[in-house]
Amino acid sequence: MSLFHRSLLLLGHDVMQTLQDTRVILFGVGGVGSWCAEALIRSGIGHLTIVDNDVICITNVNRQLQATSLNVGDVKVDALKKRLLEINPDADIVALRKVYNVETRPEFDLSTFDYVIDAIDTLSCKIELISHALASETTLFSAMGAACKLDPVRVQVNSIWETDRCKLAKLVRKRLRQNKIEGDFLCVWSEELIPQKNIKSVCGSEKCFCPHATNIDSEKNSGGTWCSQKAQINGSMVHITGTFGFTLASLVLQDINTKTG
DSSP states (O other), rough: OOOGHHHHHHHHHHHHHHHHHEEEEEEESSTTTHHHHHHHHTTOOEEEEOOOOOOOOOTTTTTTTOTTTTTSBBBBBHHHHHHHHOOOTEEETEEOOOOTTTGGGGOGGGGGGSSEEOOOOOOOHHHHHHHHHHHHHHHEEEEEEOOOOOOGOOOOEEEGGGSSSSSSHHHHHHHHTTTTOOOOOOEEOOOOOOOSSOOOOOOOTTOOOTTTTTSSHHHTTTOOGGGGGGSSOOOOOOHHHHHHHHHHHHHHHHHOOOOOO
């Protein structure tokens, strides 16, 4: 296919065919996951399931691929699927507006996927997904905290047990030990931590979909995870979240190339 001609020149026919046949499920399509999804589709992944229960907020525009000033309030996975199909109309893309947690875990048979990508930022859901993926014996790649960082050169890949000075990774390791989960997986992380400015976090949108906002559209709002429910809002920038997302995608591509090429 001419769409992937430059990829073919680098990877060859066998790897490109494997990419087309590969099944990936990605949880979380925010600042990290949205860029990962696009990189996978532009690289030739033929089957991608994206899972997220949120809607687009005006504060997403600075870092999330599918978010613009024109589609605030739209469902994130639906907006992203539309864009991905414009890139490759032949891709099999399944968009699920769902939250992943202990209640919805039985709805996902992770063993039917070649790769599971974790771009969730809610700790309890993240631990549940990691536990499920490790038990399913599929290949898991996970993103740690991408907020409060400015230097993309410091983004790195290691075993979860070899991470250091990342707050989210520390919490993940602690929860895994508490749950006696000893499995291993690669994660994208950075030890950089920049203190935030003492500025009150507000949405700034005239049509906010947070639960405590006025003029809530209950249909769009149902089942979402919004900033007003978070204990703390962390600042983040697109060149970091994008680097995290691209690095996650690269782990899939490199693994396939190593096994097939």
